[in-house]
Amino acid sequence: MAGKTEFDAGLTREAVIEAVKLGGGEFTKRELARALALKGMDAKRALKDALAVLVEDGTITRSNSKTYRLPGALPAVSVVEISGRDNDGELLAEPARRDGGPIPTIRLAPGEGAGGKGTPAIGVGDKALVRLALQEDGSYEARLIKKLGQSAHKLLCVLRKPQSGPFRLQPVDRRSRHELVPAKGEAEKAKDGDLVLCQIARERRHGLKTAEIVEVIGDVSAPGAGSLIALYSHGVPQGFSxxxxxxxxxxxxxxxxxxxxxxxxxxxxxxxxxxxxxxxxxxxxxxxxxxxxxxxxxxxxxxxxxxxxxxxxxxxxxxxxxxxxxxxxxxxxxxxxxxxxxxxxxxxxxxxxxxxxxxxxxxxxxxxxxxxxxxxxxxxxxxxxxxxxxxxxxxxxxxxxxxxxxxxxxxxxxxxxxxxxxxxxxxxxxxxxxxxxxxxxxxxxxxxxxxxxxxxxxxxxxxxxxxxxxxxxxxxxxxxxxxxxxVHEPPSREKIDALADFLPTVGMKWARGNSVETGRFNQLLKQAVTSEHYATINEVVLRSQSQAVYDTDxxxxxxxxxxxxxxxxxxxxxxxxxxxxxxxxxxxxxxxxxxxxxxxxxxxxxxxxxxxxxxxxxxxxRDAVDRFIAAYLADKVGAEFPGRITGVTRFGCFVRLDETGADGLVPISRLGEERFEHDESAHALIGLQTGSRYRLGMAVNVRIDEAQPVTGGLLLDLLTEPEKGEKPKGRHRGRTGGPPNGRRSGKPWKKGRRR
Structure with missing residues (x-):
């Protein structure tokens, strides 16, 4: 029955399978008939028989809700858990519940889960309801429907009284940029600078959202606030009944x-x-x-x-x-x-x-x-x-x-x-x-x-x-x-392919046809020990690995x-x-x-x-460590440190400081007059005019511009000149553009000071 084998009423096996795939696990028999433009009882009976044959031979599966999908395919609307980030900083997710077998790659669409207007950004460990779209390479792109769990409704904020104007509630999550307004009478529950747990009180079409203070946790500047923020932010249970x-x-x-x-x-x-x-x-x-x-x-x-x-x-x-x-x-x-x-x-x-x-x-x-x-x-x-x-x-x-x-x-x-x-x-x-x-x-x-x-x-x-x-x-x-x-599963094919694509950029290679074994990774790392790219290769190999889980299988x-x-x-x-x-x-x-x-x-x-x-x-x-280190570096703003680029994305690069291991962001807008774009396959930001590049693993010097203990965020200025490279020959697949690199207002760009 392979290929285009005919069912009754002119239905082909291929057409039915394509309709099931189109439905993304949500189509019932009636919706499949509509997708196939079937009319009349004979055609619908033929579809029923065709579906029965395909279910019996395992080509498709039928759920309890009478919808059909391909084996191993995820429902179009699924609950996922955010599991990490890829080399480019994009959020990755896994199905919250699965039936065994390989874990599919799920990547949140750019900008999804970033938060805004009082909504907290989604982070590792969070669960979310998403709509999935199957991609050509077998992975899924996810678009956020809603964040699940307590953090979807409550926010950790700092109550602030500006020099002029009313009180504001500033979210501690560095990815949430929009403040909240305390509801009437709520600001009296806490003092300026207190860490508070808030709940959205009223949605607004325009302007800032209002919030009620559910719990006053303590002074945000007090020792140990970094730990409290991390515990509350991630919903870690504290204390005993x-x-x-x-x-x-x-x-x-x-x-x-x-x-x-x-x-x-x-x-x-x-x-x-x-x-x-x-x-x-x-x-x-x-x-x-x-x-x-x-x-x-x-x-x-x-x-x-x-x-x-x-x-x-x-x-x-x-x-x-x-x-x-x-x-x-x-x-x-x-x-x-x-x-x-x-x-x-x-x-x-x-x-x-x-x-x-x-x-x-x-x-x-x-x-x-x-x-x-x-x-x-x-x-x-x-x-x-x-x-x-x-x-x-x-x-x-x-x-x-x-x-x-x-x-x-x-x-x-x-x-x-x-x-x-x-x-x-x-x-x-x-x-x-x-x-x-x-x-x-x-x-x-x-x-x-x-x-x-x-x-x-x-x-x-x-x-x-x-x-x-x-x-x-x-x-x-x-x-x-x-x-x-x-359980710790071998790296996915997608991650191995990404590793194989990257290694030639640092003069090494990975034979795709051979089996994936730990010894091959170890041999690669041994070969790289004396190379200037050892730190880069070590980082890329680490990121290629799956996350360990607990499982009865x-x-x-x-x-x-x-x-x-x-x-x-x-x-x-x-x-x-x-x-x-x-x-x-x-x-x-x-x-x-x-x-x-x-x-x-x-x-x-x-x-x-x-x-x-x-x-x-x-x-x-991780969040607590970030906040403690940011507090440690807060009085070192303006100081210069050596580091290494540990991540490149369409919005900038991440640099890990050698001395503390702290990770900070260099926004792409601070890389000088030249416009830089992200080359995914090369793990680099490449200048469009000269081909100069900032690549993963590159040793650099940076200056600390901002250190925020409340959010754990570090903002850095890159002092090192980019490496020379060939001028790109036009856009190609794998490149994602960033915003034009303009000067920061009032701070002219100078050589050695990339603003």
Missing amino acids: ETELREAETAPVAKQGQREDLRALPLITIDPDDAKDHDDAIWAEADKDPKNPGGWQVIVAIADVAAYVKSDGALDRGAFKRGNSVYLPDRVVPMLPERLSNDLCSLREKEDRPCLAVRMVFDKTGNKRSHRFLRGWMRSAAKLSYTQAQTAIDGGDGGPANVLLNDVLKPLWGAYFACREARNRREPLEIDSPERRVRVGQDGTVIGVETRQRFDAHKLVEEFMIQANVCAAESLEQKNAPLIYR NRGHFGLNLRRYGHFTSPIRRYADLTVHRALIRALNLGDDGQTDAERSRLTVIAEDITHSERRAMAAE
Whole structure:
């Protein structure tokens, strides 16, 4: 029946499929008949028969609402979640709910979701109702119908009293440029400079919208305001209900009971210097089995949160609502109340604690021979920091770590070196992505921004946690028990094509026909290490990757190059791990407090919700960092800094400052007298008169023109001359134009000062 096979009444297979495609998943049989200009009962019966044939052979699908669409195609009107931005700064989205299979590329149409006149701009983690249009390359263009959720109706603003005129409400979102007017009597609820949560009171055809003040949060200039703005802006739940707190305070302390006694083993915790909760402890020794010469035994013991957080109790419902802990520069918003997160569930030094542990056996080259899960009773021998453990193993003074050097640390490092061999053979993705830490003083102000050092001690703990997570997924699969996987899919074809198109511009290439594997990315990055374009290539490779999600459908973890992976090691701060703990307890008969039938039936919904919670937390964490760094740089306006272009768009370029990692915008209108346009394939802004260019990854010097702590925005002036290039030979596909580059009023352009 392929091609133009005829149905009755002259209908062709191709014509029916095209009509279904035209409907975008919204056409019923009646609307399809109208689209095909069918008249008369015979023609409509023929269409009914044709649709039945196409549904039966899987060419099209029929929904419960009796509409037809192509398999894998999205409905024309869909709920999506904003997932990130592409290399050009355009917002990307994913279906809020999907039926498995590859995730289609959804890109918001230019200008969509930008906000305006009191409407907040849409951002990463937000959900929206959109109308989708299928593009020729199989992607979708989305146009916003409305933003969903609380943020669609409430805005975070600062109440301001201008020198002349009435009070105004200024949205803190840097993309919302239009102020609001407090409704009558509302301004009396707060003081000038207060951070307030507002709700639109009345729509107006002309002029500014009016708003009511729902909640007064505090002084926007106070220390910590950056965190509060980020939390409120992204709807991160804060605090605990009275029921949760009461349940935590009255929770009976766990007893050893039938648990396996591990207190004779010197399990230790290794965490950041400022860690307050301790999820995991580790121990290793040489395997005494003569059949495994040179092998190792490793135990990873994890806080037994399931012993305290009962399924569907108040604590459980609250933890699910939060999804995870949120880590901001000056505070932590915990998933669980302090009595659990910092006390009963935390593996504190020299105190008995319940745990769920896995004993793993590796051969001398790091291959896992076996593993076994157990419900344990442990006592941490020491609480070490990464710095202490690394200093001791390197022969320095690591304080309390030196006492444990021979009996505890050296066996751990021996087991790690074996596992590292296996890791190197596996070839996980090795992207250079330094983590920056904002250091906040006791008064809440920023005292510096530093790059976190990454020791072997970090890699050791990380590798043992990865191995434990793999064991969790394997054990549950062996018992045919459903679980929530941590899924990281390979890059989409569109992203690989974009990478392949870009690499020749920096003298490198990507063979499109070969399979996409982590080793190919690693080889590319190794080749680029000595190149001036290494930072650019590293950035482009990073952006080509998919975002990890939680899902009950196992599609592997591309970045780690693992076939199965389930988060197990951080139940104090991640709800996903708690579900895996309960699943293990039930599947392996480790107690009567395991996964319930009700929870098991909801795993797919739980996975979708905690994926959203994670995105929400990540967005809040990024926003808070941006605001703290903007506050740090506010008194450095006019100062010059080196940086690198990390993004080019039709409206300008983004520059990341080397010292702080802060990202600022250089508007295209500030690039001088020449008109620049965006060349998407070259990831560059190109001058139309001379061909000079500002490209992704280019090292530049900038001057800070504005730093806004309230919005986290940095506005920069570019001081570096563009690179020379060939004059463009007219417009071509892939170019998007920006506005003419005019001078800023009252500030003449000069060489070296690009206004």
